[in-house]
Amino acid sequence: MTLKEADPKGLIRESYRIEGITAGECRSIFLDWAINMKPSDDPAAHIHVVLDHYGAAAPDHPMSQVLRDGLRPKPAAKRRGGRAARLSRDS
Numbered sequence: 001m002t003l004k005e006a007d008p009k010g011l012i013r014e015s016y017r018i019e020g021i022t023a024g025e026c027r028s029i030f031l032d033w034a035i036n037m038k039p040s041d042d043p044a045a046h047i048h049v050v051l052d053h054y055g056a057a058a059p060d061h062p063m064s065q066v067l068r069d070g071l072r073p074k075p076a077a078k079r080r081g082g083r084a085a086r087l088s089r090d091s
Contacts, residue, residue, distance in 0.1 A: 002049075003049060006050050030063070047071055
């Protein structure tokens with residue numbers, strides 16, 4: 001995959017060029033970048049491409065951290081309640 005395929009609008013590239021950008025702003029840019037992917041795309045492959053290209057020169061940049069966070073394994077989904085959780089087992 002090319003860098004142009006991984007970051008077609010240049011959002012990640014531009015985030016690295018903004019001086020004083022915050023982690024929150026980087027997360028917002030990352031979200032915009034991610035929602036523009038095709039459903040068939042592999043987000044991890046795209047992240048690796050842009051992180052290898054831009055993150056290598058700026059490992060301490062907030063976008064580098066956001067991209068690394070995007071590669072973390074997702075926590076397992078848990079059931080958060082429902083009718084059974086609200087009812088007492090003693091009833």
